[in-house]
Amino acid sequence: MKKNTWLLHMMLSYIPVFLILFIVVFLVFFQNLIVLKKQDAVRANEIYAKQIMQSIDLSLKSIDHMIINEMLHGKLINEFFDESDYRNIYLNYQVSNRLQEIKHEFPSIDSINLVRFKDKVVFNGNITSFPDFADYPFISQENETAYFTKWTSVRRYKEFANQETKPVISLICKVPAYAEERGNIIVNVKISAIQELLMDLRGSEMTDIKLLDQNGGVIYGKNAPSQNGEVLASVTSEYTNWKIKTILASGIFTYASVFNYWTIFGFMMFLLAIAYLIYITKENYKPIKNIVSKIDDYSSQELKSIEKAASDEFNFIESVIDQFIGQYKDFEKQSEKNLYIRKRDFFNRVVFGDHPMNIDECTAEMRQLNIPNDLHERSVVILEIDKVGEIFETYSQRDQGLFRFILANVVSEIMTNHSVWSWTEWTGRYQLSAIIQYQDPTLNIVEICKIINAWVESNLKFTMTIGVGDSVDQITNISDSYRKALQSLKYKPALGNNNVIPYTDIQNYSLKNSSEYLKLINELIDLFRINSPNWEKVYDELFQKIKRDYLSKDEISILLNYFIYYLDLKISELPKEYYQVLTGDILPEMRSAINHCETTEEYRDEIIDLLNSYINHINPLRESKSNHKLMKRVKEYIEEQYANPNLSLDLLEEQFNVNAKYISLLFKQEFGGNFLDFLNNIRVEQAKIMLKSPNEPINEIGQRIGFNSPVTFRRTFKRLTGMTPSEYRNAL
Template sequence: MTRIWLRKMIWSYLPIFFIMFSFLFFVFFQTLVEQNNRNTKESSKVFAGQLLQTVDVSLKTLDTMMIRELVSSKLLNDFFLEKGSDNVFLNYQVVNRMLQLQQEMSIIDSYYLVRYKDGIVFSGTTTKLNDFEDNAFIRSQRYSKESNSSSWSAIRPYRELVAQKPKNVISLVHKVSVGPGADGLVVVNVRASSLRNIIKEMYDPQQAFVQLYDREGKSLFNQGEASETGKVLASLASPYSGWTVESGIVNGKMVSVISNLSSIWLVLGLIIFLAGGVSIVYITRKNYKPIEELVFRIQDQFGSGKPTLGRLAVDEFTFIETAINNFAEQTKLFRKEAEASAARKQNAIFRELLQFESGAQAAAGDLSALPQHDKQRVFVIEIDHPEQVFNQYKSRDQSLFKFVISSAAHELFTQHDIPIWLEWTTQLQMTGILFMPDTSTEKADSICEHITAWIHQHLAFSVTIGLGEAAAEGAGASNKQALEALTFKAALGHNRVIHYGESQQGASAKATNKHLQAIHRLIQQFRLHEENWRESFDAMFSGMRSCCLPKSEIDELCRYFVAHMDLQLSQASKDYYEVWMSEAAVDLRQIIDDFETLDELQSLFSVVLQSFADKMGRMYSSRLHHQLLQNIRGYIGQHYANPDLSLEYLGDKFGISAKYISQLFKEEFGENFLDYLSQLRIAEAKKRLLEERDSIQEVGEHVGYLNAATFRRVFRKVEGISPVDFRKRHAM
């Protein structure tokens, strides 16, 4: 009977059901549109806040780093207290420090230091203030009386040289006052394109748009880089930088049109509903009871704290739909929060294990699922040549490659019954903890070799693995060893496994003084135009390779070589120095910044130095008195022990004035005659002091010093100690 009644009601009131269904459809569509608009606006506001926070964090980090540098760095204080540009070593130290800051903060594009007392601008090279291209900005900052809450300038064009194309930057300006008359500025420029790249990685330009304005209303994006056809949904201003960000969706106008159309549909549905309302009031009131009971049951389930519905407040079906949607959204949100919390907890425990050298399991006591093991061993996989290969891929492809690497490593170890825990600890490094029995040490070594070979064969790049020693308690010591082993990658090579013990064996043979001697010997041969400089060049790199130096020490030695060549050639012929500074020095510093392995560094250095040596040789051979000076130098080398040897003696011997010989000798060989003669004599004297039993007087007479006091004075000037102390110190 109930079925018959239900069937008759459905067939009798089918038109009424159709009208009601149409109206409810319009209401439901309107609700979805409004909810979507609210969600879109809220998402845009959150996104704008995150974007602005990202920009502020980058700028604040750089600002804090520069403040700390100004407060604690004695180097910058010395620079502003210095006068003139003759202190080459100080300038070299300042350049080194600023390059280190640029490496720490990749958004730094350029910098310069302004010293008011002598009108010097230093940006790696020294320039007079009036000749510096950014002179107008410096004067505006110097005489500005405005007090802004931010040390950052607005977006502005900047170029250091006339020939350069201006680029848009924002500048961090800090005024410096380290004493009376020692005022100046430190200006650090951040290229606007760097900030644009940071921002562009945070959104899809096909779906959303972003506009970022500085304090003066200038847009960070160039024309055509950001869409202006969308609807602005959120606008926020930064209290730190004073910048304003606007964000929205590209198809905002379309959303507005749909929203207006839905309102029209709602009105039409309401008219239809009113037209049929008279005929359905009675039936609705009679058959409404089950629906009403269902609504109240749902309302009771939500709790007394939720808003009550009432009999005529809203459409009941909409209420039911909204309740279901809210329940589904809350369930999804709770699930995401639980997954994120579990991932954060797992990562924190992993890093905690890597920090403790003993008692790691006690510190991470909630890890009851750790596999049974006797020892823990850590290896670190680092991607080789990231700038040339890996970073050329998009973020999605990089994530895929990382997944392939972790999957391959996990599978190879689990195949040999070695439990493993893997996490990407940096952008380019994946760390793995092995939970090993005592019998698996050699097996782990071979698996790591297999991993490097497999990745090199199947992927477009290679990796290097740093492998620590197995530890009975905690993975902290093994993790430090693995990271330290990777620092020797430059000397030992890429696409291999570097054991901690192997790196330590090489490190024990370090001899910094020998490396410096090899550098000085190479520079001396260049300065004297000797053709066998390549032997000293190969010996210098062979010494670094045999000592298994880490990349940081190789970097420092090579920078010392370039800086010392700058100094030595600046005292030689002006033509040689100009060629060195304009061509060779710039290329060598760039090679030092970019090299990955010692073999690569040696090969690139060889090309640049060979080119410079060829140009020096052509210039050297073209000089008018080249052959004459070669003869004079050869004569000095044979007769240096003659006590009568002097410029006047050589002038009489070769038929040229002593003054002219002195001038040509200085231009050709980069040092004066007396210094060159002293070095030859003292070199022979050192041999005789160590090999013969002659007295100090006899040694001096043998090398051309008849007066023992003169010999001792010259020896101390060249070597820094007296002949007697030299013999005692180096006696076997």
């Protein structure tokens, strides 16, 4: 064996270069270490500044929320703004006590001014008219703003002309929140309280804090000794638009410049290493030169062209070797690529049936692609990932690709273990299709698919639903099995996720009794519109029927789109502000839910949440109306007296001393319908409950709920439910 003298010579010759570069790297390391320390200081100060700003925002938000709560729920504050007589001593005394309680609860508050536009007075414990109030110019200026609540920048405040001004920030709240403005609540917060809070939160003496308001006015830090130092962090509040800066005392990092001299020294050493490297490279080049010379002597014409294109001898040697390796790899890759493209194309033609082939063409292609053709049973299964948006899409693209690879391999392995040949391809972003072939016609493919589902559920963080197409005898008919498997997946909303759905189980399912669904939806919307407590019961009945009838996703989508249409139609009959709440966010989110929900339970839960959200939004609007309390009493009276056959608008006029036509108009505004429809809905709902008792005669039920005539009872019941009372009882 020959000694590696040339290798040893190379190693020893480069040791000095290694030592020089090590010194340079060592010096650069320490220089970078100092820079990193400074970066850490910047990050720490940024977190510190955010914490301080969060503390300030929390303090101001607590005052903001308290004032809003007082406006919405505080009886005294609202009575004050409703009052027009400033001489109401008792009310003024109560309000003054409440203001003192608030100031005691929030020591940072300097004063609270209640500005009432009705009689142009300001109350803060004392009653002062607008012209006599020293802060009136500020009140008149801020009255022009459109904000419901806002914080001002730092300003000078005094209550009386003979007082000294003091710095404050002010919270301006318009009263009320959602109606014609009656006045303002102005809360003045002491700047000194904020400064004390910052002094308590201040950390290291190496940094100072500077707090600026939205207009650049200094709240804290005007006299900080390090104002000329470097700003390490600057954070702006999204709530107040204030800015806080942490400033580093000058000179803290100046010692870092000392290492610059060592950096210069390292650079000189680096130049010395380059000079030495040039010298030693020339010495070590001689063996390489001999190799190139020998290649030159025996090179072909093609290698000579490489030599001309090569920039140096090493490149020439590398190019020659790379040429041979590259040619081999290109040939290998092209062969694999051509085979994959041909297989993929054949799969698509067979499954989708876009370009039909006869049996001879299929057989020849399968033979060339090494696909078995001696098995008698063939079908297609489609695996669809469940809850894509909630689970699968949360992973990165790389992880999603890995999951797809795993799923395809798991399906192939489990099928192989059960003597089933399979060919898998992703035919959709979330659908894995598999052509399967097997010999035994009694083989239970559904059970094998359940094993696949169990493996996915146990080992991955998501589940899959599998549609199984019918078995076909010829590969040319495989597209029929694919279409049936795809149709099976449309019943996932009714049958649930993580399921196996064979086409033989769903081919008899269809949308039955569509008129019953439409009547249920109409009844549900009518009850919902008048805010009847029975609407949720009908809502549950609707979705129980959808699940019981095994409706497909397309059929559920049709019904829910009609639901949205009819809801939009009926709510549009209510006052404009109610309809705007529905069309603003509720309807778009309902349409989105129809597109992305996968199971009946998901449809039910998301839509009822949106309906409850609508109710929560309009209840304050209803309560704010002047006639809401009257209509609430009328509604309660009707719900108690619905069985009275003499119940009418005239009776309501007599009972509540309000004109019957006016009550009818209020019914239309409050509930979007007339009095008689409202009464009949209540009576029919009570009749449904009574009809559950099989022994009670139908005519007596009609009389008990207020109908004088059995004919009127039956006609009204059928109009609202789509069935006669006897048909309804038989359907129970």
